[in-house]
Amino acid sequence: NAGVMQNPRHLVRRRGQEARLRCSPMKGHSHVYWYRQLPEEGLKFMVYLQKENIIDESGMPKERFSAEFPKEGPSILRIQQVVRGDSAAYFCASSPDITDTQYFGPGTRLTVL
Amino acid sequence: EDKVVQSPLSLVVHEGDTVTLNCSYEVTNFRSLLWYKQEKKAPTFLFMLTSSGIEKKSGRLSSILDKKELFSILNITATQTGDSAVYLCAPADSGGSNYKLTFGKGTLLTVNP
Numbered sequence: 449n450a451g452v453m454q455n456p457r458h459l460v461r462r463r464g465q466e467a468r469l470r471c472s473p474m475k476g477h478s479h480v481y482w483y484r485q486l487p488e489e490g491l492k493f494m495v496y497l498q499k500e501n502i503i504d505e506s507g508m509p510k511e512r513f514s515a516e517f518p519k520e521g522p523s524i525l526r527i528q529q530v531v532r533g534d535s536a537a538y539f540c541a542s543s544p545d546i547t548d549t550q551y552f553g554p555g556t557r558l559t560v561l
Numbered sequence: 562e563d564k565v566v567q568s569p570l571s572l573v574v575h576e577g578d579t580v581t582l583n584c585s586y587e588v589t590n591f592r593s594l595l596w597y598k599q600e601k602k603a604p605t606f607l608f609m610l611t612s613s614g615i616e617k618k619s620g621r622l623s624s625i626l627d628k629k630e631l632f633s634i635l636n637i638t639a640t641q642t643g644d645s646a647v648y649l650c651a652p653a654d655s656g657g658s659n660y661k662l663t664f665g666k667g668t669l670l671t672v673n674p
Contacts, residue, residue, distance in 0.1 A: 481662075496661075543660075549606050550595075552603040
């Protein structure tokens with residue numbers, strides 16, 4: 449059973465470009481969570497999605513950030529017009545239901561030049 | 562706001578030493594507390610604790626929760642260089658947002674040969 453997959457593992461963007469981060473949950477998991485880890489900071493919750501639904505996006509910046517989890521395909525975290533402050537590691541986690549342990553992917557390290 | 566404090570922030574030991582990592586938390590509606598090990602990639606699940614005073618063990622690692630004092634410890638005996646990592650604790654809220662994990666900044670453990 450493959451774990452949570454994220455790609456790309458490393459992403460470099462210039463200021464103003466768009467970043468698209470992908471997450472494929474573990475097989476059988478329909479709950480996806482995105483977290484951001486800034487340098488020297490702990491992991492911070494961003495958004496929780498189930499298939500085709502955003503359940504809670506309270507941790508996500510209101511502008512430039514969006515997330516989706518379509519019926520088919522991976523979950524996508526999209527950051528438009530990136531700025532240097534968006535440089536961080538973005539982790540995706542999944543669980544089979546809301547009460548279970550969250551299993552994390554390897555993360556995408558975004559660097560904004 | 563939920564708060565998690567881990568101590569020490571970093572620790573350097575020699576192989577064979579025993580270490581104790583601490584996690585104190587303030588969570589409005591506590592459900593469980595999770596420990597993760599983070600090397601250079603995905604946080605890897607170690608333990609989930611829900612009941613006070615019951616020790617969970619996995620090999621050389623063990624953990625216990627004190628719900629009265631809002632505290633958990635993670636013990637590692639006979640440390641090995643492969644134990645070098647950041648150890649994260651994360652309480653889970655049982656309220657309306659029971660999927661949110663609130664992470665501490667972690668304890669960076671370095672085990673020298």
